[in-house]
Amino acid sequence: MLQDVDMSRVTLIDHPLVQHKLAIMRSIETGTKQFRELVRELALFEGYEATRDFPLEDVAVTTPICDTVCKQLSGRKVAIIPILRAGLGMVDGLLELVPSARVGHLGMYRDEVTHEPHEYYAKVPADIDHRICLVVDPMLATGGSSIDAIKYLRAQGVQDIRLLVLVAAPEGIKAVLNSDAQVRVFTCAIDEGLNEAAYIVPGLGDAGDRIFGTK
Ligand code: PRP
Ligand code: URA
Numbered sequence: 001m002l003q004d005v006d007m008s009r010v011t012l013i014d015h016p017l018v019q020h021k022l023a024i025m026r027s028i029e030t031g032t033k034q035f036r037e038l039v040r041e042l043a044l045f046e047g048y049e050a051t052r053d054f055p056l057e058d059v060a061v062t063t064p065i066c067d068t069v070c071k072q073l074s075g076r077k078v079a080i081i082p083i084l085r086a087g088l089g090m091v092d093g094l095l096e097l098v099p100s101a102r103v104g105h106l107g108m109y110r111d112e113v114t115h116e117p118h119e120y121y122a123k124v125p126a127d128i129d130h131r132i133c134l135v136v137d138p139m140l141a142t143g144g145s146s147i148d149a150i151k152y153l154r155a156q157g158v159q160d161i162r163l164l165v166l167v168a169a170p171e172g173i174k175a176v177l178n179s180d181a182q183v184r185v186f187t188c189a190i191d192e193g194l195n196e197a198a199y200i201v202p203g204l205g206d207a208g209d210r211i212f213g214t215k
Contacts, residue, residue: 001170001193005177011049011186018045018188022166026204032213036089039138039211042166042188043093050134050162050186051078051097076132076160077101079125083108083137083149086207090136090164104128106135106152108145115198117144122152129157138207140168140187141200143175150180162186166207169193169200 024030025038057074060067078101082088091103107121125131135149146163153161161183163176168187171194176185191200199205209215 002174002190005174009177009184010173010190011184012190013046013049013186013188015045018042021045022188025166026202028205030210032210035210039089039166039207040093043090043136043164044096046090046164046166046186046188047094047097047134050164050184054132076130077127079104079128079131079133081106081124081133081135081149081153083135083145084121086139086211087135087137089138089207089211090166094134094136094164101134102131104133106149108148110141110145110198115142115144117148119148119152124153124156128153129159131158132160132162133158134162134164136164138166138211139200139203140165140172140176140185141194142169142198143172143179146172146176147179150176150183154180167191167200167203169203 021038021042025035054073055075056071058069059072061070078098080091080094080101081104082091084107102125104124108117108119110117133153140146150161163183164186167189169191191203193201195201
C-alpha cells in the first residue's frame with residue numbers, strides 16, 4: 001500500500017512514551033476524561049517533532065554572570081488548524097508548545113454512508129498565508145477530511161502545511177501524499193487499514209465521540 005509513496009514526507013513518532021500512551025487511548029476501557037488528557041499529551045509530543053526544523057536566530061542575553069549569545073525562534077509565525085470536532089482535542093497541547101500561535105477552525109464531518117467529507121465551517125487567521133499551518137486531527141482514515149482541509153489552506157495561499165494525526169490508516173497517508181506534493185504528515189501510528197465502515201483497524205473508535213463523550 002505504501003511502497004509507491006514518498007515516505008520521506010511521513011514522520012512516525014515511535015517514542016516509547018508515545019506508544020505507551022497510545023495503547024491506553026486505544027483501549028475500550030479508557031473513559032472520556034483520560035482519553036481527552038491523552039489526546040492533549042500526544043499532541044504535545046507530536047508537536048515537538050513537527051516543529052523540530054523551525055529556524056533559529058541569534059539573540060543577545062545577559063545572564064547573572066555575563067553577556068552571551070543564545071538562540072531564539074525566527075521566521076514565520078504559526079497557525080494551529082483543528083479539523084472539527086476531534087481536532088479540537090489537540091489544540092491545547094500544541095498551544096503549550098507554541099503559545100503565540102493563532103488558531104483557525106475548519107469544520108468537516110464524514111457522511112456515514114459515502115464517507116465523503118462535508119465542510120460546514122471555516123474561520124482562519126487573516127494572515128494565514130504568512131504562517132506555518134499545523135493541521136490537527138487525531139484520525140486519518142480515508143484521508144478525505146484532511147485532503148479538503150489542505151486544499152482549503154492552499155487556496156488561501158499557505159505554503160508550509162504539516163498534518164498532525166495520532167492514528168493513520170495507510171489508505172489515508174497514501175491519499176494525502178498523492179493529493180498534495182508538499183504536505184508533511186506526522187503520526188504516532190500507522191495501523192493495518194480500514195474496515196467496511198471506513199473506520200481505522202485496530203484504531204481507537206470514533207475520536208470525536210471519545211473526546212466529547214457523545215456516545
Ligand atoms: C473523523 C475524524 C476525521 C475524519 C477522518 O471526524 O476526526 O476528521 O473522521 O476520516 P477521513 O480520513 O475518512 O476523512 P468525523 O467526520 O467523524 O467528525 P467529528 O470529528 O465531528 O466526529
Ligand atoms: N474517524 C474516527 O474518529 N475514527 C476512525 O477510525 C475513522 C474516522
